[in-house]
Amino acid sequence: MAEPLLQVAILVVSDTAYQDATTDQAIPILQNVFVEQGQGKWSVSTTDIVPDNKEAISNKVRSWCQDGHNLVLTTGGTGFATKDNTPEAITPLLEKQAPGLVHGMLAKSLEVTPFAIMSRPVAGVANGTIVITLPGSPKGAKENLEAIIKLLPHACLQAAGMNSRTLHAGGVKKLEQDAGVASTVGHSQAHHHAHGHAIPRAHTQPQDRPKSNDPVAGPSQRYRESPYPMLSVQDAIATILQHTPKAKEITIPVTAGLVDYIIAEDVPAKEAVPAFRASIVDGYAIVITEDGSSKGVFPVASVSHASSDTVPPLQVGRIARITTGAPLPEGATSVVMVEDTILKSTTSDGTEEKEVEILTDAVKVNENVREVGSDIEQDSIILRRGDKIGPGELGLLASVGIAMVKAFRRPIIGVLSTGDEIVQHDRPESLKLGEVRDCNRPATSSVLQSAGYSTIDCGIASDSCDILVTSGGVSMGELDLLKPTIERTLGGKIHFGRVSMKPGKPTTFATVRVKDNNGNDQEKLIFSLPGNPASAITCTNLFVLPCLAKFSGHDIAMSSDEPLGKQLGRPRLTVLLEEVVQCDKSREEYQRATVRSGNDGRLFASITGGQRSSRVGSFQRANALVILPAGGGKLDKGSKVEALLVGSFA
Known part of the structure; x- marks a missing residue:
């Protein structure tokens, strides 16, 4: 059984970011370090922003340590400025100091700039939790974390009370091997020619730099096993949101076309309502x-x-x-x-x-x-930044004479099916041997459109897309060319190529840098979904919709304690199973189901037949995806589970 992930909390200390969270860059950068360099051992479960206030910093860190986090990171407030109070807020909480971690971070920073000596980091243990302060600069915070991240799992396990004899069994060499680090003892002798010239060496391990199949190498050289690390569903969603660009403001007329947009500014009433007695x-x-x-x-x-x-x-x-x-x-x-x-x-x-x-x-x-202004006073705020426009909000804007408003731009989404075997779904001719009708493109488009987003056919206008959603060609076959095309032809970066879920395991998320019409760099997002219809529809609901919601500005006004990925996209409900259900041994499973409301107000879920990923018929009458935990075994009738609502229910 896989070891549980170590829980991380990240705290940004900044007056500016506290007033406007969109200015923060540290959280996504640090989250990405854990995804890309954390060797699959971490889960960033909590993030927050506090002002440069000693009491606010201390209270938040103390609370997180009491909640049982393995690691608490702060970023900001470690310099010599008047408001830099983070070390003073953290030090009284520490039961044990960790000067070695501080030395490691400073040594790394001093390789970059002599001004690193001006930083005042502290590290130590509080209530079984490792607490470390990082610089306020996102770049500096990233460098400091990278310097120690491979050693932190060992530190966290020790701090949490794991038996040292068990932890150190096998000696230092095994510890170094498990952490993916190497001792520098004897380095100069082992890595030099007789003439004293250093041999170039890679600074990453092969497992840290996966690469897709090279189509030129031929089928005999293709991988028999995916080179991409297996991510959990929540880590996959977190990765997607890290790379989803911040919503951009546009000015748009107050017409019916404004419905479903997110307002980007507080809107004052231009006129009073009524304007006369x-x-x-x-x-x-x-x-x-x-x-x-x-x-x-x-x-x-x-x-x-x-x-x-x-x-x-x-x-x-x-x-x-x-x-x-x-x-x-x-x-x-x-x-x-x-x-x-x-x-x-x-x-x-x-x-x-x-x-x-x-x-x-x-x-x-x-x-x-x-009386004048008894409904709406002139200059009063009628809509707040982050509000979503519906028919009522549209009428409100119109009632006070507002013709134009700032809103967050909605993404342009291209949908594409791949595969030589795919033919148009409405082609009148009968299928030939090996041909498959394209049900993914209309089905995926309908999921996106039902959530309020417009899609276009990539064969018509692919260059104008912000986000490309493809289906097929992401598995391990010799003709599965999506990953090689993204990496080797487009020069893109695959952020993950496998997710621990069923269906949808080979789901891939990538970014590609391109030039806009003005020659400026911009990043396009690519979701490459599996070709099986149930997989494609499930992953569209689970991964694509939260990305589109953030892109459109839906995250601006959210303040729930739930992770952002659970707030965006489809709503989640607690339901009771109406039958015994078998759980998968190794992967979280999303089964198609019908959710109904009982007479007592509780919600009940019934699985809609066979759940094979190619069985699109099981989506008939399905209005939810029931989330079954990994681990095997059965869930009895009446068991409580979480469900992702993908349609309406009675």
């Missing part, structure tokens, strides 16, 4: 005198409709007929409902009211009147 009933505008009297017979001086351009002022002793929503005449104090009046006389031609009797004396000043 208005009646909330059909009746008569009156002027209540100082004695409070409103009862009696009054001549009708004017009429005010909702479409009135001008309404003459109203004098004491006269009334004006008024409709709901119409402006009150100047001087009017109140509106009497029509039900509280009777007609006393008409004009000579009988077409208009001449006199009306008000039957009540109980009408008060401002009764039945909607």
Whole structure:
């Protein structure tokens, strides 16, 4: 059984990042170090940002140490500036100092710049947790972490109380081998020619630099096993979000096309609503005198409709007929409902009211009147940065006269199926031997469109895509050419090529650097999904949608304690199984299921038949993906599990 991952918490200490989290670069950079150099031993479970405040730093780190994290990293506040208080906040918490870790970090930094000597890092153990302070510079923090990351698992296990005799069994050489480091003893003799010239040596291990099959080498030379490390689903999602670019602001008109966009700025009301004193009933505008009297017979001086351009002022002793929503005449104090009046006389031609009797004396000043700004005050904030636009928000913007608004740009998504065996799904001819109809492209597109995103056919406009979603060609066959094409032809970087899940194990995520129309570097994201339909649809819901949500700005206003990957994309629910279900021994499994609401308000999930990854029919009637933990064994009927909701339920 695989060893549990070591839990990491990262704390950014910065007034600037605390006020605007989008300015922080340290968290994604440090997370990436754990993904790329952590040898699959780490999980970044918690991140946060606090201001340059000693008490805030101390309280957060103390809390994390009490929660049982193996490693707590802080970044920022280790210099000589007045507000640099991180060492002073951390040191009182430490039960044991770790000067060796400090020395290792400083030695690495001094290779880069002499100014590293100005840093004041501290490290040690607090409540069984290793605590280390890193510089505020993302580059410096990365260099410091890289200098010690391979040694940290050993330190964390010792700090957590693991038996030292067991931990050191096999001696130092075995410890070095397990950590992927080597002693420098005898280095100059072992690595020099007789003439004293150093032999070049790689600074990474072969397992740390996987490479896809080389198609030129031929099928006999292809890998029999994937060179890519197996990532957990959550680590895969975290990697995707690290490389998803920050949402970019655009200015967009307030039209129906604004629906589903995320607002990029606080929006003040341009006008008050209502912009004038208005009646909330059909009746008569009156002027209540100082004695409070409103009862009696009054001549009708004017009429005010909702479409009135001008309404003459109203004098004491006269009334004006008024409709709901119409402006009150100047001087009017109140509106009497029509039900509280009777007609006393008409004009000579009988077409208009001449006199009306008000039957009540109980009408008060401002009764039945909607005052200026009573719904929305001018300059008040009507939408906040991070709000999503729906029909109601669109109407709100329109009601105060806003024509343009800043929003976060939504991604352009290209969808592509690969494979010589793939033919158009609507081709009228019968299939030939080996041919397969393309169901992935329409199915994947429908998943994205149902979540509110537009897709395009890559054969038409592939150059304009921000994100490319492909299916097929990512497994281990000699004709699975997606990974080699990305790495060897496009010069891209594959961030992961395998995920510990079922279905969808060969799912691949990569980035490719290209030039935009102005010659500037930009990064395009590529999701290469498996060719089996159930795998492609599952991975679109699980991996692509959180990326699109972050790209579109959905993460701006999120503050939940849940990891960002669980907040973005499809909602997650707790459901009760309606049958006994077998779990996979080694991989987390996402089974297609129908979720329904019971009479008692609880949610129940029923698996929709066979779960083979090529069996697209099991998606019929499925509105959820039930998440089954790895480890084998069975889950009984009534067991609680988590489900990813991919459709509506009754």
